[in-house]
Amino acid sequence: MLTAADSLGHVDSTMPAGAPSPTPPRGMRSLHSRVLAGLSEAVVVTGPARPGGAYTIVHAANTAAERLLPGITAGLAVERVPHDAFRSAVAQQLPGFEAEVAGRVLVARAERLDDDVPPGADLLTCWYLRDVTDERRGSASLQRAQARAGFLAESGRALHGVLNLERTLRTAASLAAGFLAPTVLVLLADGSDAVRWARADAGRPRPHAGEMTRVELRAAPRLHEALVEEAPVDPWVSLELAELPVWNERPTGRIVVVPVPGTVVRGVLVLVEPADDEDVVPLAEEYATRVGTALSAAALFREQAHLGHVLQASLEPPPLPDDTRGAVVVGSAYRPARESLRVGGDFYEVLPRTAVGRTPFLLGDVCGKGIEAAVLSGRVRQSLHALRLVEQDPTTLLGLLNAALLDAADLDAAVTMPRFATMVLGDAEPLPDGGLRLRLATGGHPPPFVVRADGTVEEVDVVGSLVGALRDAEFSGTEVLLAPGETCLIYSDGVTEARGGPGGRDFYGEERLAAALSGCAGAPAQVVCERVVQLLSDWLAGRDHDDVALLALQAPPRPRPDRSRPDRPSPRPRPRPGHPPREAS
Amino acid sequence: MTAPHHAGPRTDLAALREDFLDRLAASDEEGAITLALEALDGGLDVETVLLDVVAEAQREVGERWAAGTWTVVQEHVATHISERVVAAVARHRPADPPSGIGRIAVACLDGEWHALPARLLAEVLGRHGWEVTFLGSSVPAAQLAVHLHETGPDVVAISSSLPSRLPAARRMVEACRASGTPILAGGAAFGPEGEWAGAVGADGWAPDARAAAALLAGSFGAEDDGRVDDTSREEQALLHTRRAELVAGLGRRLRADHGHDPLTDEQLADDLGHLVDFLAAAVYVDDPGLLARFLRWVGTVAVPGGLAPAEIRPAIDDLADRLGDSPRTVALLRSDPVQEACSGEGAA
Numbered sequence: 001m002l003t004a005a006d007s008l009g010h011v012d013s014t015m016p017a018g019a020p021s022p023t024p025p026r027g028m029r030s031l032h033s034r035v036l037a038g039l040s041e042a043v044v045v046t047g048p049a050r051p052g053g054a055y056t057i058v059h060a061a062n063t064a065a066e067r068l069l070p071g072i073t074a075g076l077a078v079e080r081v082p083h084d085a086f087r088s089a090v091a092q093q094l095p096g097f098e099a100e101v102a103g104r105v106l107v108a109r110a111e112r113l114d115d116d117v118p119p120g121a122d123l124l125t126c127w128y129l130r131d132v133t134d135e136r137r138g139s140a141s142l143q144r145a146q147a148r149a150g151f152l153a154e155s156g157r158a159l160h161g162v163l164n165l166e167r168t169l170r171t172a173a174s175l176a177a178g179f180l181a182p183t184v185l186v187l188l189a190d191g192s193d194a195v196r197w198a199r200a201d202a203g204r205p206r207p208h209a210g211e212m213t214r215v216e217l218r219a220a221p222r223l224h225e226a227l228v229e230e231a232p233v234d235p236w237v238s239l240e241l242a243e244l245p246v247w248n249e250r251p252t253g254r255i256v257v258v259p260v261p262g263t264v265v266r267g268v269l270v271l272v273e274p275a276d277d278e279d280v281v282p283l284a285e286e287y288a289t290r291v292g293t294a295l296s297a298a299a300l301f302r303e304q305a306h307l308g309h310v311l312q313a314s315l316e317p318p319p320l321p322d323d324t325r326g327a328v329v330v331g332s333a334y335r336p337a338r339e340s341l342r343v344g345g346d347f348y349e350v351l352p353r354t355a356v357g358r359t360p361f362l363l364g365d366v367c368g369k370g371i372e373a374a375v376l377s378g379r380v381r382q383s384l385h386a387l388r389l390v391e392q393d394p395t396t397l398l399g400l401l402n403a404a405l406l407d408a409a410d411l412d413a414a415v416t417m418p419r420f421a422t423m424v425l426g427d428a429e430p431l432p433d434g435g436l437r438l439r440l441a442t443g444g445h446p447p448p449f450v451v452r453a454d455g456t457v458e459e460v461d462v463v464g465s466l467v468g469a470l471r472d473a474e475f476s477g478t479e480v481l482l483a484p485g486e487t488c489l490i491y492s493d494g495v496t497e498a499r500g501g502p503g504g505r506d507f508y509g510e511e512r513l514a515a516a517l518s519g520c521a522g523a524p525a526q527v528v529c530e531r532v533v534q535l536l537s538d539w540l541a542g543r544d545h546d547d548v549a550l551l552a553l554q555a556p557p558r559p560r561p562d563r564s565r566p567d568r569p570s571p572r573p574r575p576r577p578g579h580p581p582r583e584a585s
Numbered sequence: 586m587t588a589p590h591h592a593g594p595r596t597d598l599a600a601l602r603e604d605f606l607d608r609l610a611a612s613d614e615e616g617a618i619t620l621a622l623e624a625l626d627g628g629l630d631v632e633t634v635l636l637d638v639v640a641e642a643q644r645e646v647g648e649r650w651a652a653g654t655w656t657v658v659q660e661h662v663a664t665h666i667s668e669r670v671v672a673a674v675a676r677h678r679p680a681d682p683p684s685g686i687g688r689i690a691v692a693c694l695d696g697e698w699h700a701l702p703a704r705l706l707a708e709v710l711g712r713h714g715w716e717v718t719f720l721g722s723s724v725p726a727a728q729l730a731v732h733l734h735e736t737g738p739d740v741v742a743i744s745s746s747l748p749s750r751l752p753a754a755r756r757m758v759e760a761c762r763a764s765g766t767p768i769l770a771g772g773a774a775f776g777p778e779g780e781w782a783g784a785v786g787a788d789g790w791a792p793d794a795r796a797a798a799a800l801l802a803g804s805f806g807a808e809d810d811g812r813v814d815d816t817s818r819e820e821q822a823l824l825h826t827r828r829a830e831l832v833a834g835l836g837r838r839l840r841a842d843h844g845h846d847p848l849t850d851e852q853l854a855d856d857l858g859h860l861v862d863f864l865a866a867a868v869y870v871d872d873p874g875l876l877a878r879f880l881r882w883v884g885t886v887a888v889p890g891g892l893a894p895a896e897i898r899p900a901i902d903d904l905a906d907r908l909g910d911s912p913r914t915v916a917l918l919r920s921d922p923v924q925e926a927c928s929g930e931g932a933a
Contacts, residue, residue, distance in 0.1 A: 527658070
């Protein structure tokens with residue numbers, strides 16, 4: 001049991017309560033003082049000057065307390081202690097307080113000495129004070145280290161997520177803005193004539209990006225040296241940077257410049273008014289290394305992608321002539337097996353009308369898939385372009401192409417894979433009655449379908465051997481007449497041999513294709529192709545498939561006599577389930 | 586050619602839309618194009634012609650088709666003509682060069698063939714200063730990933746009208762997430778109020794092209810949360826794997842004469858396949874409402890040979906029996922909204 005009376009011996013227990021006791025017994029006092037003085041923790045005891053009184057004084061303060069709260073001493077009235085935080089904590093009887101005194105951070109905890117206080121006795125409060133300055137500093141630096149590690153890990157992930165050069169550059173600026181400095185600029189020289197830049201400002205949604213020509217860079221010779229001539233970054237470069245046309249507001253504060261190393265590209269990371277912290281520069285250097293790796297990877301990818309694009313563009317089916325009011329209406333669809341490649345072994349093309357008024361076309365399929373097949377299909381198309389200069393008859397053309405492919409295979413003995421193709425080729429000639437005459441020849445290809453105006457679907461009776469397989473191959477030709485609005489559909493076996501359906505194992509087959517085409521009578525050629533590809537996609541339900549190519553040739557439909565709503569026969573409605581249901585109410 | 590009674594330029598939108606729809610119904614491509622170009626010359630702006638005439642007419646086309654009054658091919662022809670009109674409008678009034686606001690890729694979900702809404706979005710955004718790449722209908726995730734690396738757009742917009750395609754969004758979303766590219770979802774597939782856009786990992790949703798342009802004009806950015814959790818993904822993948830087996834089993838269970846008429850069997854299998862797809866999508870976004878809406882719709886449109894309204898409840902019960910090892914899927918099949926839809930009840 002401790003009371004104001006006996007704890008510190010201010011009051012002799014034999015004395016009547018309430019009697020003042022300025023001087024405790026000598027022995028007690030020195031014991032308390034010596035115990036307190038020996039503690040490394042700072043202790044201050046406060047309480048009423050006399051039991052029941054309102055006037056609070058410091059009853060005791062040890063040496064450690066006098067060091068932490070200079071000016072405090074036993075016997076001093078609390079209101080005269082020269083520390084605001086202490087005074088208000090005592091007055092409000094707070095459970096503790098935190099204060100900064102002379103550059104040190106103090107944490108104090110109050111302990112009410114109120115066990116079994118007899119009525120009428122007064123409470124004392126014991127304040128334990130700790131200097132947490134070093135502790136705090138340590139944990140703050142730990143937190144900073146963790147934040148830095150997190151920043152670098154996150155930036156590694158984000159920078160390598162995309163291989164696009166401009167995008168990576170913008171990402172590099174925005175990741176650092178707000179962490180390394182409020183405004184961050186990244187400049188990049190990639191061997192081209194221009195220097196790209198991206199600037200991000202903390203709190204702004206999108207980074208800004210642009211290009212500067214070499215000429216504009218002449219005004220900044222030190223920057224030019226650092227970027228283009230790979231010289232070390234000159235400290236004075238920041239003066240030049242402030243003048244570049246890349247800022248929203250011309251920077252006036254401190255600028256830190258860090259080189260961005262890279263094997264393919266070179267750049268600098270510019271921090272505007274970074275935190276005044278010794279760690280910023282090493283961290284920025286670490287970050288710049290990651291940025292450099294990502295930018296180099298993106299620059300390499302760009303070169304490779306360009307190579308791929310040029311190849312791809314030469315192998316992709318060329319666009320169809322966009323002339324629906326001409327002699328022939330064409331439509332097409334193409335779905336290569338390897339979709340990210342966008343080219344494959346199927347190919348088709350429609351050429352401009354010849355001098356004699358015929359529109360040549362072809363659709364074919366070389367053996368194999370992917371880029372190898374695409375390269376072979378390119379060769380077939382080029383051979384045909386050359387052969388067409390001397391021959392126009394489709395059947396004769398196929399024979400010549402057969403010989404050309406076999407000759408090429410003989411010359412190119414290094415290539416052991418078989419290289420043959422199946423195809424339908426021909427030309428379309430408009431007839432005086434508005435119809436179309438097609439001359440067709442085929443080599444080993446599924447026969448085309450003809451969709452008549454009344455919905456009848458006919459298979460064209462034409463056969464021939466594989467092209468490029470045998471010297472003595474034979475090819476046959478035929479003619480097809482289309483009335484206005486009627487369509488001839490040439491397709492690759494990727495359509496009929498698509499495995500899918502409810503069981504997942506059935507071929508789509510000629511029958512289903514014919515049934516689908518029957519429903520497309522009178523529809524524009526492009527719609528016919530799109531419809532078939534859509535049905536096929538439903539059939540496949542996401543399964544792998546071979547290259548798919550479709551080419552539809554149509555005699556232009558007769559112009560309508562008037563624009564009134566036609567009396568369309570309304571076939572059995574078979575809406576596809578899965579259309580977004582409309583709310584009925 | 587203008588019909589003679591059209592004395593001046595047509596700017597009355599409702600009448601214009603009606604005329605346009607007539608041209609679509611008559612498969613009159615030239616007439617539809619002429620109408621749109623004359624409206625432009627008469628003072629209407631491109632956005633109004635594209636959204637208030639073409640898109641609105643096309644919405645009506647979709648409704649006629651959903652109600653069974655138009656065939657699929659009629660709908661396709663109308664859509665084809667509308668696409669030609671969009672191209673003609675774009676040629677007639679080319680967009681200004683990009684203003685530098687940003688780069689965006691517009692793509693339809695893999696398996697989504699309705700490209701027109703995405704095409705319209707691309708045209709409208711181009712007129713709001715965006716540098717737009719239109720990737721077309723049914724874009725495989727691999728193609729989108731390649732595009733992200735090559736072009737590095739600031740935003741990817743994905744469009745879809747069919748909720749059953751939602752699981753296909755996963756790989757597209759993953760491709761975008763890997764590159765930190767935010768995704769804007771659009772179209773009815775993501776729910777009437779876009780409530781399923783977040784579940785597939787999109788960062789935002791817009792009901793139409795105007796709303797999309799407004800949303801993108803603000804600070805549209807990628808968010809880190811909103812990932813689909815793995816349990817629903819696993820169960821959705823399982824449904825996809827077992828699709829053929831479930832469809833065959835359901836068919837035998839529902840029809841005593843199953844296996845006698847291949848045409849009827851195929852139509853039923855079609856419908857049951859869609860049922861499994863919608864179930865998988867509902868599991869994927871964890872919302873029984875998605876399946877319930879589909880069931881109510883099946884209940885209103887009779888397709889000869891297809892799933893009959895009376896067969897819906899037995900089909901749902903049978904699915905719940907067969908999928909006992911997928912707790913989320915079973916809970917969804919047994920949930921109130923799905924059960925009510927089986928009885929033809931619930932909010933229509």
